[in-house]
Amino acid sequence: MVIPFKNQGAKSRLASVLSPQERRLLSFAMLMDVLDVVSGQGPATILSRPGLNIADIDSDVEIQESELDLNDALNALIAEVARHGWPSDILIVMADLALLTEKDVAGILNCDGDVVLCPGRGGGTNMILIRSPRFRTCYQGLSFPKHLAFARQTGLEVSVYESFRAGCDIDEPEDLAEVLLHGRGRSKRVLEGMGFSLSENGRAGLCRSSGYEI
Amino acid sequence: MVIPFKNQGAKSRLASVLSPQERRLLSFAMLMDVLDVVSGQGPATILSRPGLNIADIDSDVEIQESELDLNDALNALIAEVARHGWPSDILIVMADLALLTEKDVAGILNCDGDVVLCPGRGGGTNMILIRSPRFRTCYQGLSFPKHLAFARQTGLEVSVYESFRAGCDIDEPEDLAEVLLHGRGRSKRVLEGMGFSLSENGRAGLCRSSGYEI
Numbered sequence: 001m002v003i004p005f006k007n008q009g010a011k012s013r014l015a016s017v018l019s020p021q022e023r024r025l026l027s028f029a030m031l032m033d034v035l036d037v038v039s040g041q042g043p044a045t046i047l048s049r050p051g052l053n054i055a056d057i058d059s060d061v062e063i064q065e066s067e068l069d070l071n072d073a074l075n076a077l078i079a080e081v082a083r084h085g086w087p088s089d090i091l092i093v094m095a096d097l098a099l100l101t102e103k104d105v106a107g108i109l110n111c112d113g114d115v116v117l118c119p120g121r122g123g124g125t126n127m128i129l130i131r132s133p134r135f136r137t138c139y140q141g142l143s144f145p146k147h148l149a150f151a152r153q154t155g156l157e158v159s160v161y162e163s164f165r166a167g168c169d170i171d172e173p174e175d176l177a178e179v180l181l182h183g184r185g186r187s188k189r190v191l192e193g194m195g196f197s198l199s200e201n202g203r204a205g206l207c208r209s210s211g212y213e214i
Numbered sequence: 215m216v217i218p219f220k221n222q223g224a225k226s227r228l229a230s231v232l233s234p235q236e237r238r239l240l241s242f243a244m245l246m247d248v249l250d251v252v253s254g255q256g257p258a259t260i261l262s263r264p265g266l267n268i269a270d271i272d273s274d275v276e277i278q279e280s281e282l283d284l285n286d287a288l289n290a291l292i293a294e295v296a297r298h299g300w301p302s303d304i305l306i307v308m309a310d311l312a313l314l315t316e317k318d319v320a321g322i323l324n325c326d327g328d329v330v331l332c333p334g335r336g337g338g339t340n341m342i343l344i345r346s347p348r349f350r351t352c353y354q355g356l357s358f359p360k361h362l363a364f365a366r367q368t369g370l371e372v373s374v375y376e377s378f379r380a381g382c383d384i385d386e387p388e389d390l391a392e393v394l395l396h397g398r399g400r401s402k403r404v405l406e407g408m409g410f411s412l413s414e415n416g417r418a419g420l421c422r423s424s425g426y427e428i
Contacts, residue, residue, distance in 0.1 A: 119378070122388065123395050123412065141414035144395065162378035164333070174336065181337050181359065198337065200355035 001044040001105075002077060004070055005031055005095040007052045017173045017206065018194075026190055030170060031095045033185035035061055038093055041105050046095075047073055074137045082133030090130040092137070097126055098179045098187035099165040108166070113159035115151045119144045120169045127166055132156050176206055215258040216291060218284055219245055219309040221266045231387045231420070232408075240404055244384060245309045247399035249275055252307055255319050260309075261287055288351045296347030304344040306351070311340055312393045312401035313379040322380070327373035329365045333358045334383045341380055346370050390420055 011023040018026065031046070035057075038044050043062065046052065050065040057063070066073040074092065081090060091109065093100070108116050108129050115135050118127035123142035128135075134154050138146040151158035168178050170187070179187050180198050195209030225237040232240065245260070249271075252258050257276065260266070264279040271277070280287040288306065295304060305323065307314070322330050322343050329349050332341035337356035342349075348368050352360040365372035382392050384401070393401050394412050409423030 119396065122391060142395075142412060145412075164376035164378050164381040167378040167381075177336060181356075182333065198356060198359075 001038045001042060001091045001093055002047050002074070003031065003034055003038070003044060003093050003095050004047045004074065005052065007048050011096070011171070013171050014173060014176075017176070017208075022194060025194075026170075026187060027095070029186040029190040030098045031057075033098055033183075033187050034093060034095055034100055036185065037100045037102055038091075038105055040102060041091075041109065042088075047077070070139050071137050074139070078130060078133060078135065078137075086133060090128075092128045092130070094120070094124075094126045094169055096170045097166060097168070098170050098185070099168045099182050101165055101184075104163045104166040107163060108161040111159050111161050112157070114156040115147070115158045116161050117144060117147050117151075117158065118161045118163065118166050120167055121171075121175075124169060126169050127161070129161075173206065180206075215252045215256060215305045215307055216261050216288070217245065217248055217252070217258060217307050217309050218261045218288065219266065221262050225310070225385070227385050228387060228390070231390070231422075236408055239408075240384075240401060241309070243400040243404040244312045245271075247312055247397075247401050248307060248309055248314055250399065251314045251316055252305075252319055254316060255305075255323065256302075261291070284353050285351050288353070292344060292347060292349065292351075300347060304342075306342045306344070308334070308338075308340045308383055310384045311380055311382070312384050312399070313382045313396050315379055315398075318377045318380040321377060322375040325373050325375050326371070328370040329361070329372045330375050331358060331361050331365075331372065332375045332377065332380050334381055335385075335389075338383060340383050341375070343375075387420065394420075 010027040014023055035044060045062045045064050047064050047066060050067065052063055052065065068076060078090060108118055108127050111129065114132040116129035117125055120126035123144050125143045125147050128137065128147065135151060135156060138150055148158060170176065170179060176191055176196060177198060179191055180196060197207050199205040199207035224241040228237055249258060259276045259278050261278050261280060264281065266277055266279065282290060292304060322332055322341050325343065328346040330343035331339055334340035337358050339357045339361050342351065342361065349365060349370060352364055362372060382389065384390065384393060390405055390410060391412060393405055394410060411421050413419040413421035
């Protein structure tokens with residue numbers, strides 16, 4: 001299991017409702033929630049730029065630092081596993097899947113295919129199970145159709161694992177409502193601790209104890 | 215199966231990107247997609263305000279007209295089924311689930327419980343399976359937590375069916391991207407026919423052949 005984690009300037013699209021310090025707190029809470037879920041399924045590695053403070057991580061997990069950008073770092077890792085004779089498949093899990101459950105991880109692991117893609121909201125790819133050294137990630141923008149096209153063009157058998165919870169990555173202010181509605185872990189408690197609660201404006205909105213609606 | 219359908223002024227939150235006529239076209243296309251999916255699982259009834267043009271519906275389906283608002287109409291229907299000795303369970307399916315598949319309908323039908331709730335994005339309830347005459351719907355605003363609380367307070371056994379596709383109701387402009395990304399039916403073709411395609415702005419955005427980005 002590989003969990004890419006952005007330790008600097010993460011969650012910039014939440015800047016309208018969270019301060020930099022709050023975004024950092026929430027990012028770590030979501031990472032912890034994801035680690036709690038994946039840790040039962042095998043060894044987990046956090047892939048991060050240099051400077052991640054290990055003391056912040058209260059979980060038994062390997063941290064791999066890389067100066068490379070996300071795709072280059074992931075594809076170097078795929079090449080590295082291939083060089084070692086592919087001792088085990090690679091499951092990439094995004095660090096902001098605050099609603100993820102063990103059922104979702106088991107769900108993708110049980111799918112057939114050289115590559116299994118789990119779509120996120122808005123064309124993203126929230127998890128990828130890689131069973132072939134020929135796959136490469138193409139994160140950025142509409143990564144789900146890109147990954148699908150890449151796998152097909154490369155002649156790989158690709159399948160799709162769809163899940164309400166695994167499909168819910170937390171990027172935009174409206175996503176915070178999903179954490180309050182369906183979350184079970186630290187991320188929900190962190191948001192509640194910041195004073196967030198649900199409000200009713202069409203789809204769920206957010207209210208902060210300061211009183212203004214978001 | 216009951217599919218509530220708003221035949222007047224539907225999809226008002228899409229008004230910034232679709233004309234009234236286009237919203238009507240898309241609403242019908244989504245209804246047809248939903249009917250295609252549910253029709254294999256048993257008789258379907260469209261619940262609508264008076265004035266739905268049957269000629270618009272090219273499917274073998276019963277249309278039940280009611281002057282009542284959504285909850286009153288649904289709860290009258292629950293009471294009616296109860297008066298007849300509950301000959302069959304009631305599955306409510308929203309008419310705007312453009313990504314729904316037969317697997318989702320089978321999925322909720324296979325769940326245990328007096329009531330099974332299928333959450334939608336933003337606190338909505340996209341499907342409800344009702345096996346008890348004591349349940350009442352509370353659609354409006356954050357209906358998912360309301361339905362959950364009502365079922366529990368009424369002493370009913372409630373379970374939750376979660377699905378990426380069934381969780382994706384089409385209300386906001388950003389939801390149209392999901393139809394283009396993951397749709398398989400008429401709704402996708404209707405949107406493409408209107409000139410929509412995907413664009414890359416953070417999460418998937420929309421582009422219309424007129425050239426402006428949404």
